Amino acid sequence: IAGITQAPTSQILAAGRRMTLRCTQDMRHNAMYWYRQDLGLGLRLIHYSNTAGTTGKGEVPDGYSVSRANTDDFPLTLASAVPSQTSVYFCASSGTLTGELFFGEGSRLTVL
């Protein structure tokens, strides 16, 4: 089944540790996104990529980095995790100019 795969599904992490959330899509979409979802705040855009080789900052990029070496993969890295990065992270992709997004199932991250 075509779609977006995120890993890990869930992770508990000590503060200060480095963590990479993986995202892979098989729909050949050009654009990919990382959102975080927090209670009462909805979804907030962290980083995006309009095409392989390019990335951009969203609403809450601090403490996060991304890369887009190819069309299919869009990993999100927390270089030194902090408790405020405890959240559910969603990867999404879009193949249209109108911005319709397809979402992965999410990665729940807890930073202690």
Place this chain on the structure above:
Amino acid sequence: AQSVTQPDIHITVSEGASLELRCNYSYGATPYLFWYVQSPGQGLQLLLKYFSGDTLVQGIKGFEAEFKRSQSSFNLRKPSVHWSDAAEYFCAVGAEGSGYSTLTFGKGTMLLVSP
């Protein structure tokens, strides 16, 4: 910059009753509008979308939404709610003409369905 307001954090509806979830947006040009649904522990699924044309759009699971430019609204409706509709609903707006634009989401409305 575009923004989305969902005024209701929670709504409780009896099973079989009608439903309307409110969404107001702010954007200077013609917006692209979306409603997504999120069941517990799941990702977001697209219910319906408006790009242009007929202002009443039909979606999956019996949902519909009406774009009203004069009111900057895109309210979601369903004539008869089922218990399986209990979920969180997000309205989102995208910008026209910006290529692979980013969507701005509202903070969501949690729908509870009572027996």
